[in-house]
Amino acid sequence: MGRKRKGRDISGWLVVDKPAGMTSTSVVNKVRWAFNAKKAGHAGTLDPDATGVLAVALGEATKTVPYITDALKAYTFTVRLGQATNTDDAEGEIIAQSESRPSDEEIKAALGQFVGDIMQVPPKFSAVKIDGERAYKLARDGEDVELAARPLWVEELLMIEREDDDHVTLEMTCGKGGYVRSIARDLGAALGCYGHVRELRRIWSGPFDASEGLSIEKIDEMAKQPELDTHLRPLEEGLADLPEVKATPEGTVRLRNGNPGMVLAHDIEYGEECWASYEGEAVAVGIFKAGELHPSRVFVKSEDL
Structure with a gap:
């Protein structure tokens, strides 16, 4: 007989407002510990430096995870224009630069090519598997990683703010499997100036909104207490679509x-x-x-x- 998993049989969804600098797996482990739950999982990985909605399922709600993973999601993100990095975000090494800067009108005109059914090449530093190995591990080992393009549905991509010549903030609504870092990289290429993600936040995922999310600090504060259970949402919300x-x-x-x-x-x-x-x-x-x-x-x- 296998070992019986310890913890409570508790089911439902907890919406977490993930902080920057924490992996999605670490958030799930924190939630499982705080609820003393037997089983937990999340619906859609966020990069460690990204913030916003991470929907964590407990118990029977884990059976509804695929329906949240497949649901539309929305992100706001700031693109640093004029620089390409090897990770397509601010954590990577700068590998190319340009003095060229597009106008607001040029940026808005370029966004159209990233809306609808598009093909997207994931970042080399991503969790995509190549012959059983994660792409990011191969890239860290110095291997020249070649990733195949994959389809993505982008419902909307809007320019929200132009902070200065070097930065533009966008909002994207997309389907499963979208890489915001790839959008920033490819937009920079289309504009002839390079680009990478400086900041990224998931503002909603399916029925779950960042404004309803609990911070890690709040989860720590209420851990192992009945008050925390009141923030658990029914598993049926994972079936909203x-x-x-x-x-x-x-x-x-x-x-x-x-x-x-x-x-x-x-x-x-x-x-x-x-x-x-x-x-x-x-x-x-x-x-x-x-x-x-x-x-x-x-x-x-x-x-x-």
Whole structure:
């Protein structure tokens, strides 16, 4: 038998306003410790120097992580014009410079090529795997890393502020897998002046907003206390982008056992992914077929935890 994981069976989402200088994994470990939770995970890595929304799932809510990871996210970021770095952010070494500086109008005109379905090459210092190795590890070892371009949906990219000739602040709304550092790098290239990210903040991720996030200091202050539990949001919030159907009492029993169960649905198409609830609590996620939900993920009833 495997070792039983220690900690509380507690489920839900905690929105953290991640500080600069802390890894996403460190934030998750801090939250797990503060709640004394058995299980925790996050929905979408932030670079150590980035700040803003890091949504941390506890317990059964970890089963909804993919739906937040796939949701739209928004970032504000400041691009340092005139310099390229090997990491595409301010932490790296400057590898190219230019005295050229674009006008506001030139910047706004260039943003259009980064909206819609685009192809993006991740930064060489990123967690993308190459033959089983992380790209950043290979880059740190001095290897010439070649990364393939990958698709990205960018819903919106706006110029927010021009602080001075050397800096421009942008706001981007995009789908899964976007690298803001790549946008800064490629925008600088398109403008003929180079560029890298100086500051980056994720302002919202799916249903979670930075204004609602707890600081690490607050989490430390309330750690292991009942007050902290009041900041936990229901796991159902992680399913906000999926349509909801209502399970019948009999259907609920079948779904909780991993079998197809009868649901009441309106405007749901055959083969569509959705989630079933019973008396306000998530029962399962699955595919709707002819009046039944065929479950792919089943949630343990809260009182059974």
